[in-house]
Amino acid sequence: MNQRRFDYDLLRVFSMLGVIYLHTAADALHKLASMPIWELSNVLACLFAPAVPLFFMMSGSLLLGKEQTADLEHLFRRRLPKILIPYLAWTALTLLYWALTGQGQTALTSLSRLLNNGVAVPYWFLYALVPMYLLSPLLKRMTDHLEDIHWHYMISLWVILTLGLNTVRSFVPERWLLTFTEHWTLNINVVGGYLGYFLLGAYLERLRRLPSRRVLALCAAALWALSILGTRHDTFTQYAYSERFTDYLSLMTMALAVCLFLLAKSCLRERSCRGRLLPCLSALSFGVYLIHPLAIGMGKLIWSSLTGWPFPVTIPQQLLFYVLVSLFCVLACLVLASLKPFCFLFTGQPYAQACQRGNLFALFSEKKRAEP
Secondary structure (H helix, E strand, C coil): CCCCCHHHHHHHHHHHHHHHHHHHCHHHHHHCCCCHHHHHHHHHHHHHCCHHHHHHHHHHHHHCCCHHHHCHHHHHHHHHHHHHHHHHHHHHHHHHHHHHCCCHHHHHHHHHCCCCCCCCHHHHHHHHHHHHHHHHHHHHHHHCCCCHHHHHHHHHHHHHHHHHHHHHHCCCCHHHCHHHCCCCCCHHHHHCCCHHHHHHHHHHHHCCCCCCHHHHHHHHHHHHHHHHHHHHHHHHHHCCCCCCCCCCCCHHHHHHHHHHHHHHHHHHCCCCCCCCHHHHHHHHHHHHHHHHHHHHHHHHHHHHHHHCCCCCCCHHHHHHHHHHHHHHHHHHHHHHHCCHHHHHHHHCCCHHHHHHHCCHHHHHCCCCCCCC
């Protein structure tokens, strides 16, 4: 049996908690720029900006590193159902919630546009991830035969033509935008967008000689500071929240994601996790990602009725709201993963696997768990 990856478990939990924070802090970032809560939100949002790219990178690293990824039957019988069924289940639950709270028209409109757009903004992630899964058998066969020079060439195309141009466009005056915008017939952009992160994860996993931990940590700290100061300058200059330093397709976010990915690999890959909590949270991360938009919506409704404010407006309030939403998401998924009829439906975990590392039985059973 394969030993679990401590570094990936930690990165999954970091990304999971980061995504929840980004969405609980969204109101403060966009509406409270003159208050102390904005400063804290900016600092943490810049740290968590690589959360979604890291999810894509880990998916690429794991999928393109497994021989079974090339098997089409395995893709359609095992891999795709693990993400599509929970997504549809949480979508149905969200639509039902809207219908029960007097938002029936919103539910019908969202349902009619489901192939084009998710019922919650964070669900765009699935619309990017599913095509990666569909392409993964082809990418597996292709990347298995790539030499290092071709890996470097492929990643360079993405970095220059997608991230590079996108970053340059965010800094040049408006009259220069077309100069740095690729023509829509530029078919080389097939490696563009978020698929590049999927391939980047597989590329970084192949590396055997890594930069020193000190260099990686210093680079990560410098990029984090640059994002904090740059976002602050832009926001207070333009009187509107700026995301050009934290955009997922910017060079800064990609570089910070690379530093965190390699730092975790360098420090933690050879270590084994002796506890049960981290693997359990890692196993629940997909379910938590899917439930958190609904949890935030319900939380704001309760918050508004109790305080009269539509969202938290002070630092203690925001941190309390974030912790409560995170705990609710984790506990809800933990309970659902412990109920056999709901485990796969809402978390994407087979029940037997969840009992090993991703539910209440895995956490509190006295039996020694075998590594999957």
